[in-house]
Amino acid sequence: MAQVRDVLEAIHQRRGxxxxxxxxxxxxxxxxxxxxEITPVSPGVAPIFPVDYSYPPGNVKRYGATxxxxxxxxxxxxxxIDGCSTGIIFFPSGIYKLSQPLLIRxxxxxxxxxxxxxRTSTYIMPLTTDISHAPQNINTMVFNQADNGKLSFFNIRFxxxxxYTGLAIYCKEGGGGDASGQAIxxxxxxxxxxxxxxxxxxxxxxxxxxxxxxxxxxxxxxxCFYRDGGGMGDVLFTNNVMSxxxxxxxxxxxxxxxxxxxxxxxLHVYTHNRGQVIQTQNSNSLTLRAIKVQAASPNLxxxxxxxxxxxxxxxxxxxxxxxxxxxxxxxxxxEVITIEGSEVKLSCGTINIPDVGLRVTGASVTILDINGxxxxxxxxxxxxxQTGAPTGRVTVRNxxxxxxxxxxxxxxNAAGLDLFMSDCRVLNAGLGGSAGxxxxxxxxxxxxxxxxxxxxxxxxSAAAGYYFDASGAGNFTVIDPTIVGTPPTGLATGAAxxxxxxxxxxxxxxxxxxxxxxxxxxxxxxKAKCVSFWGRLTVNAIGSGSATTINGLPLIxxxxxYGGGQAHFFAASVTAVTWLGMTVAPGSTQCVMRSLAAAxxxxxNNNIFGAGTDVIFSGSYQLP
Numbered sequence: 001m002a003q004v005r006d007v008l009e010a011i012h013q014r015r016g017x018x019x020x021x022x023x024x025x026x027x028x029x030x031x032x033x034x035x036x037e038i039t040p041v042s043p044g045v046a047p048i049f050p051v052d053y054s055y056p057p058g059n060v061k062r063y064g065a066t067x068x069x070x071x072x073x074x075x076x077x078x079x080x081i082d083g084c085s086t087g088i089i090f091f092p093s094g095i096y097k098l099s100q101p102l103l104i105r106x107x108x109x110x111x112x113x114x115x116x117x118x119r120t121s122t123y124i125m126p127l128t129t130d131i132s133h134a135p136q137n138i139n140t141m142v143f144n145q146a147d148n149g150k151l152s153f154f155n156i157r158f159x160x161x162x163x164y165t166g167l168a169i170y171c172k173e174g175g176g177g178d179a180s181g182q183a184i185x186x187x188x189x190x191x192x193x194x195x196x197x198x199x200x201x202x203x204x205x206x207x208x209x210x211x212x213x214x215x216x217x218x219x220x221x222x223x224c225f226y227r228d229g230g231g232m233g234d235v236l237f238t239n240n241v242m243s244x245x246x247x248x249x250x251x252x253x254x255x256x257x258x259x260x261x262x263x264x265x266x267l268h269v270y271t272h273n274r275g276q277v278i279q280t281q282n283s284n285s286l287t288l289r290a291i292k293v294q295a296a297s298p299n300l301x302x303x304x305x306x307x308x309x310x311x312x313x314x315x316x317x318x319x320x321x322x323x324x325x326x327x328x329x330x331x332x333x334x335e336v337i338t339i340e341g342s343e344v345k346l347s348c349g350t351i352n353i354p355d356v357g358l359r360v361t362g363a364s365v366t367i368l369d370i371n372g373x374x375x376x377x378x379x380x381x382x383x384x385x386q387t388g389a390p391t392g393r394v395t396v397r398n399x400x401x402x403x404x405x406x407x408x409x410x411x412x413n414a415a416g417l418d419l420f421m422s423d424c425r426v427l428n429a430g431l432g433g434s435a436g437x438x439x440x441x442x443x444x445x446x447x448x449x450x451x452x453x454x455x456x457x458x459x460x461s462a463a464a465g466y467y468f469d470a471s472g473a474g475n476f477t478v479i480d481p482t483i484v485g486t487p488p489t490g491l492a493t494g495a496a497x498x499x500x501x502x503x504x505x506x507x508x509x510x511x512x513x514x515x516x517x518x519x520x521x522x523x524x525x526x527k528a529k530c531v532s533f534w535g536r537l538t539v540n541a542i543g544s545g546s547a548t549t550i551n552g553l554p555l556i557x558x559x560x561x562y563g564g565g566q567a568h569f570f571a572a573s574v575t576a577v578t579w580l581g582m583t584v585a586p587g588s589t590q591c592v593m594r595s596l597a598a599a600x601x602x603x604x605n606n607n608i609f610g611a612g613t614d615v616i617f618s619g620s621y622q623l624p
Contacts, residue, residue, distance in 0.1 A: 058080060058087075058088045058089050058090050059080075059090045059092065060073070060076055060077045060080045060089060060090065060091055060092075060096070061076075061092060062080070063076040063077070063079045063080045063083075064076035064079075065077055065080075065096060066094070067091070067092065067093070067094020067095060067096050068094065068095065069094070069095030069097060069123070069125075070097070071097065072097055072098070072099045072127055073096045073097055073098065074097075074098045074099045074100055074102065074127075077089070077096065077098075077102055078102055078103065081102060081103070081104065081105075081108060081112065082105065082107070082108065087109055087110075087111045087112055087113060088112075088113045088115050089112060089113065089114050089115065090115050090116075090117075091114065091115065091116045091117065091122045091124070091156065092117050092122070093116075093117045093118055093121035093122050094121075094122065094123070095123040095125060096122075096123060096124050096125065097125055097126070097127040098124065098125070098126055098127055098131055098141055099127045099128070099131055099133065100131050100132070100133035100134050101131060101132070101133075101134050101136075101138060101139075101140050101141060101142060101143040101170070102141065102142045102143065103134060103143050103145060104142065104143065104144045104145055104146045104149055104151055105145050105146065106145055106146055106147055108145075108146050108149065110146070110148075110149055110150050111150040111152075111186075111187075112146075112149070112150070112151050112152070113151075113152045113153070113154060113187075114142075114151075114152070114153045114154070114156055115154050115155060115156075116154065116155035116156040116157070116192075117155065118155060119155045119156060119157050119191055119192055119193045120157065120193070121157075122155060122156055122157055123157045123158075123159050124141055124142075124156060124157070124158055124159075125141075125158075125159050125160050125161060125162075126141060126160055126162060126164045126166065127162075128162060129162050129163050129164055129165060130165070130166070131166065132166065138166075138167075138170050139165065139166030139167070140166050140167040140168065140169065140170035140205075141158060141166070141167070141168050141169070142168065142169045142170070143169075143170045143171075144169065144170065144171035144182060144184055144206070145182065146182060147182050148182070148185045149182060149184065149185065150184070150185060150186045150187050151171075151184045151187050152187035152188045152189070152190070153169075153188075153189045153190070153192050154188075154189075154190045154191055154192070155190075155191050155192065156192045156193075157192065157193040157194075157195070158192065158193070158194045158195075158196065158203070159193070159194075159195050159196065160195075160196050160197055160200070163197070163199060164196055164197065164199070164200055165199055165200060165201060166196075166200065166201065167200070167201060167202055167203065167204065167205055168194055168196065168202075168203045168204065169203065169204040169205075169206075170204075170205055170206060171183060171184045171204065171205070171206035171207060171208075171231075172205055172206040172207070172228050172229050172231075182206075182207075182231075183206060183207030183208060183209050183229070183231030183232075184206075184207070184208050184209070184211060185209045185210060185211075186209070186210045186211065187211055187212075188211060188212040188213065188214065189204075189211075189212075189213045189214075189216060190212070190213075190214050190215055190216070191214075191215045191216065192216045192217075193216065193217045193219075194216065194217070194218045194219070194221055194224070195217075195218075195219040195220050195221070196220065196221060197220050198220050198221075198222060198244075198246060198273075199222065200220075200221060200222055201222055201223065202221065202222060202223040202224055202225070202226050202251075203218065203221060203223075203224045203225060204224070204225050204226065205226040205228050206226075206227075206228050206229060206231060207227065207228070207229050207231010207232050208225075208231065208232055208233075208235045209231060209232070209233045209234060209235070210233070210234045210235075211234070211235045211236075212235075212236045212238070213225070213235070213236070213237045213238070213240065214236070214237070214238045214239050214240065215238075215239050215240070216240045216241070217240075217241050217243070218240065218241065218242045218243070218245055218249070219242075219243045219244055219245065220244050220245065221242070221245045221246070222245070222246045222247055223245075223246065223247040223248055223249075223251055224242070224245070224248070224249045224250070224251075225237075225249065225250050225251065226251050226252075226254070227250070227251065227252035227254075227255045227259060227280070228254060228255055229255065229257070232252070232259035232260075232262055233259060233260045233261060233262075234260070234261050234262075235259075235261075235262045235263070236263045236265070237249075237250070237262075237263065237264040237265065237267065238263070238264075238265045238266055239265070239266045240266075240267050240268075241267075241268045241269075241270075242267070242268070242269040242270070242272065242277070243269075243270055243271055244271045244272075244273065244296065245269070245272060245273065246272075246273045246274045246275065246300070247274055247275040248275055248276065248277055248278060248279040249264070249267060249269065249277045249278065250262075250264060250277075250278050250279070250280060251279045251280070252279065252280035252281060252282070252283060253279050253280065253281055253307075253309070255281075255282070256281070256282060257282065258281070258282030258283055258284060259280070259282075259283050259284070259286075260283075260284045260285055261284075261285045262283065262285070262286050262287070263286075263287040263288075263289075264278060264286075264287070264288050264289075264291065265287070265288075265289045265290060266289065266290040267290070267291045267292070268292050269291070269292065269293045269294065270293075270294040271294065271295075271296040272293055272294065272295055272296055272299065272303050273296045273299045273300055273303075274299060274300040274301060274302060274303065275302050275303065275304070276302065276303075276304040276305055276306055276307045276334075276335075276336075276337075276338070277291065277293055277304075277305060277306075278291065278305065278306045278307070278308075279306075279307040280307070280308060280309070280311065281308075281309035281310050281311065282309075282310050282311065283308070283311040283312075283314065284311070284312050284313055285312075285313045286308075286311060286313070286314045286315075287314075287315050287316075288306065288314070288315070288316040288317070288319065289315075289316070289317050289318055289319075290317075290318045290319070291305060291306075291316070291319045291320075292319070292320045292321075293305055293319075293320070293321040294321075294322070294323075294331075295323065295330075295331030295332060295333055296331045297330045297331035297332075298331060298332075299331040299332065301332070301334055302334035302335065303321075303331065303332070303333050303334055304321060304333060304334050304335055304336035304337065304338075304354070305319055305321050305336050305337050305351075306336075306337050306338070307337075307338040308337075308338070308339050308340070308342045308344060309340040309341060309342065309362070310340070310341045310342060310364070311342040311343070311344065312342070312343045313343060314342060314343065314344040314345065315344075315345045315347075316344065316345070316346050316347075316349070317345075317346075317347045317348050317349070318347075318348045318349070319346075319348075319349040319350075320349065320350045320351075321333060321336045321350070321351050321352075321354070322350060322351065322352035322353065323352060323353045332353075332355070333351075333353060333354040333355060334354070334355050334356075335354070335355060335356045335359055336351050336354045336356070336357055336358065336375075337351075337357065337358040337359070338358075338359050338361060339358070339359070339360050339361070339366055339368060340360070340361045340362035340364065340366070340388075340390075341362050341363075341364025341365060341366055341390070342366055342367075343366075343367045344366075344367070344368055344369070345368075345369045345370075345371075346358075346368070346369070346370045346371070346373050347370075347371045347372050347373065348371075348372045348373070349372070349373040349374070350373075350374050351373070351374070351375045351376075351382075352374075352376060352377055353377045353378070353379070354375070354378050354379070355378070355379045355380050356378065356379075356380050356381055356382075356384050357375030357378050357381070357382040357383060357401070358370075358373075358375065358382070358383050358384070359383075359384045359385070359386055360384070360385045360386075360390050360394070360415075360417065361385075361386055361387045361388055361390065362387070362388040362390055363388040363389050363390060364388075364390060364391075364392075365390070365391050365392040366390050366391075366392040366394070366417070367392050367393055368392075368393070368394045368395065369395050370394070370395065370396045370397070370399060371396075371397045371398055371399075372397070372398045372399065373399050374399060374400040374401075375399070375400075375401050376400060376401065376402050376403045376404075377403050377404070378403075378404040378405065378406075378408070379404075379405050379406070380404075380405075380406050380407075380410075381404055381406055381407040381408060381409065381410045382401035382402075382404055382408050382409065383396075383401060383408070383409045383410070384407075384409075384410045384411075384412070385410070385411040385412065385413060385415045385417060385444075386410075386412055386413055387413060388413065389413055389414055389415055389416060390415055390416070390417055391415070391416035391417060391446070392416075392417055392418070393417065393418045393420070394417055394418070394419050394420070395420045395421075396419070396420070396421040396422070396424060397421075397422050397423055397424070398423050398424065399424045399425070400424070400425045401424065401425070401426050402425055402426060402427040402428050403427070403428045403431050403459075403462075404428070404429055404430070404431060404433075404437070405430070405431060405432055405433030405434070405437075406429070406430065406433050406434050406437045407429055407437050407438050407439075407441045408426055408429045408437075408438070408439050408440070409426070409438075409439070409440050409441065409442065410438075410441045410442075411441070411442040411443050411444045411472070412441075412443060413443065414443050414444070414445060414472060415443070415444045415445070415446065415472075416444065416445050416446050417444055417446045418446040418447045418448070419442070419444070419446065419447075419448045419449070419450075420448075420449050420451075421448075421449070421450045421451070421453060422450075422451040422452050422453065423451075423452050423453065424453045424454070425453070425454045426439050426440070426453055426454070426455050427439070427454065427455070427456060427457055427458055427459075427462070427484060428457045428458065428459045428461075428462035428464075429457075429462060429464035429467075430462055430463035430464040430465075431459060431461055431462045431463075432461055433463070434463065435463040435464075435465055436465055437463065437464045437465070438464055438465070438466055438467065438468065438469040439455060439456070439464055439467045439468065440467065440468045440469065440470070441469045441471075442469070442470055442471070442472060442474075442476065443471045443472040444472040444474045445472055445474045446472075446474045447474055447475050447477075448470070448474060448475065448476045448477065449477045449479065450477070450478045450479065450481065451479045451480060451481075452479070452480050452481070453481050453482070454481070454482045454484060455467055455478075455481050455482070455483050455484065456483045456484035456485045456486075457484060457485040458484050458485060460485075462485075466556075467483070468498055470498050475499070476498045476499065477498075477499045477500075477501065478498065478499070478500045478501070478503065479500075479501045479502055480501070480502035480503070481500075481502075481503055482505075483503065483505040483554075486506075486507055486508055486552065486554065498623060498624060499528060499529060499623070500526035500527075500528070500529070500531075500555070500623065501526070501527060501528060502526075502527070503524075503525060503526035504523070504524070504525045504526075505523070505524055505525075505554060506522055506523055506524075507522040507523070507524055507533070507535075507552055507553065507554040508520050508522055508552050509521075509522050509535045509536075509537045509550045509551070509552050509591075510537075510545075510550070510551050510552050511537070511539070511542070511545030511546045511547075511549070511550065511551070511609055512544075512545055512546055512549075512551055513543055513544030513545040513546065514541075514543030514544045514545065515539060515540075515541065515542050515543045515544070515545025515546075515609075516539075516540040516541045516543065517537065517538060517539055517540055518538040518539070518540050519536055519537065519538035519614070520536075520537060520538075521535060521536040521537075522534065522535040522536075522552070522554075523535075524553075524554050524555070526555065526623070529558075529622050529623040529624075530620060530621075530622060530623075531553075531554075531555050531563075531620060531621050531622070531623060532618070532619075532620045533553060533554070533565070533618060533619055533620065534617070534618040535550070535591075535616075535617055535618070536614075536615070536616045536617075537550060537609075537613075537614075537615050538612075538613070538614040538615075539609050539610065539611060539612060539613045539614075540611065540612075541611050542609060542610050542611055545609065546609070547574060547607035547608060547609045547610065548592060548593050548605055548606075548607060548608060548609070549590050549591065549592050549593065550582070550590065550591040550593070550617075551589065551590050552589065553584065553588075553589040553590065553591065553621075554589075555589070555623060556587065556588070556589050556623075556624070557584050557585065557586055557587060557588050557589070557621045557622070557623075558586060558587075558621070558622045558623055558624045559586050559587045559624060560586055561586060561621075561622055562583050562584060562585060562586065562621075563583070563584035563619060563620055563621020563622065564581060564582055564583045564584060564594075564619050564620075564621070565581065565582050565584075565591070565617055565618050565619015565620065566579075566580065566581035566582070566617065566618075566619070567580035567581065567582075567615050567616065567617045568616050568617065568618065569614070569615070569616040570608075570613070570614065570615045570616070571612075571613070571614045571615075572610070572612040572613045572614060573595075573608050573613055573615075574606075574607040574608055574609065574610040574613065575595065575597060575606040575607050575608060576597060577595040577596055577597050577606060577608070578596045578597065578598060578599075579595060579596040579603075580593065580594075580595045580608065580615070580617075581593075581594050581595070581603070582594060582617065582619060584619065584621045591617070591619070592605065593605070593606070593608045593609075595608065
């Protein structure tokens with residue numbers, strides 16, 4: 001109970017020692033420290049006051065509340081609220097049942113604090129399923145009607161033992177008067193516990209201004225904070241925990257007005273049953289930090305981090321969403337982050353085993369800056385642009401987007417987004433999944449520049465047919481990549497031009513079939529659209545391999561013009577020839593051998609390869 005007195009002292013000091021002619025601290029002092037209560041102690045030791053703090057001013061039991069969990073305590077608590085002279089409504093340990101909402105009226109004392117003795121033993125609970133018996137007909141335990149009122153909660157457990165479908169706190173803004181609620185201006189919800197059950201409709205609906213929500217636990221809730229009426233501003237949510245809940249911790253999707261300067265920091269969400277935990281539109285200066293989400297197993301789907309629509313100046317950092325086998329977790333993740341028409345910076349995040357890691361949607365301008373966000377083991381893709389045709393810019397740096405069962409980056413809707421990606425790892429599309437997958441599958445009219453990235457596959461189970469598929473009308477440029485591994489089919493295809501600059505790598509020439517080799521070597525380099533290649537192939541046994549065609553060129557030839565080259569050395573050719581060269585047909589990744597057996601008017605497709613044939617060759621061709 002010393003805490004109660006400390007708070008009153010703090011209020012007293014903040015108000016300069018007085019409150020409208022009433023000295024709060026002096027009131028409590030005079031109540032607590034009568035002469036006969038002071039116990040003498042040795043010099044230099046603080047005096048001991050054997051004061052019974054279980055009945056300070058504002059104690060609801062003074063007004064007749066029993067807290068026994070069987071009788072209706074509404075009238076006594078309401079009387080304490082209406083007649084409170086200290087601002088603190090104190091609840092000793094017990095279960096306080098309500099037959100209707102507690103009203104914070106327009107005439108109520110400003111700066112009311114609901115103060116519980118302990119959040120584990122001080123309960124406020126509805127008496128029946130529906131307690132909306134006030135004239136406002138709102139099913140809630142606390143209904144704020146105070147205009148510009150200051151309302152706080154500390155050490156209270158809002159719970160239920162009936163099939164309650166109402167709110168804990170209703171403070172909807174709109175119009176004033178007893179018939180409509182107001183945003184709570186200034187205050188806090190600290191160290192409270194909310195566990196209504198899974199059919200309730202949230203903790204709070206309405207607005208908060210200049211407010212703090214900290215160190216609370218939310219269990220078995222259907223959503224927590226619903227912004228309604230445009231009343232959120234300068235609000236800090238910090239060090240809160242959600243467990244076994246549904247839907248969002250913060251939901252502003254039904255409110256078109258928006259909010260300003262809202263911070264959600266250090267939110268731990270485990271065994272989550274449904275939905276992204278932050279959903280909002282029209283937010284400005286939104287800071288999201290250290291949001292950690294773990295899905296329940298099984299769950300109702302769509303478990304993820306954020307959905308942001310028409311938001312500006314959003315900074316999200318140090319977030320995590322993954323399958324973890326702790327506390328009944330390891331459930332499937334849905335679409336983890338959704339962005340529409342927003343300006344967002346994402347950094348230092350991890351998303352593991354999502355359906356979709358990050359999706360951009362809608363038809364508005366989206367500006368994304370993504371740095372140090374790893375999205376891997378996706379079921380559908382790490383990054384997707386899907387519905388609508390958004391424009392804008394996406395900048396990606398220092399990320400690992402790899403090991404997807406299907407595509408890794410997929411623009412499937414002719415988007416107009418520009419994509420600038422650097423210093424990233426994009427490997428292993430189609431890992432254990434579809435051979436039609438791509439590392440980059442981009443249908444966009446925007447500009448795509450990929451610089452200094454590690455691309456391709458380092459796992460032979462990755463079945464991406466192509467690493468790049470640029471089917472849009474935009475410009476697609478790959479600069480100084482490190483290309484790992486040879487794809488099953490090729491590196492680029494599609495209608496758009498793909499320009500490579502500073503590309504070097506290795507490839508593996510082969511004759512197909514059952515042929516075996518003593519030497520298989522190949523290198524290549526790309527400058528602009530020109531591919532230069534070199535190779536050496538020494539056959540051990542030809543088996544069912546081709547005698548005329550070398551497979552495996554690293555990049556697909558353009559669809560119009562032939563490429564070609566020649567052999568600088570050959571030995572043990574099946575056919576005795578005087579000259580040996582090759583052509584690369586349009587749209588092909590094969591070298592077809594062309595040769596002269598003797599002086600003549602043209603080359604022929606003579607058999608060249610057999611057991612012991614050794615050929616060293618080089619050539620070039622042009623990309624689409």
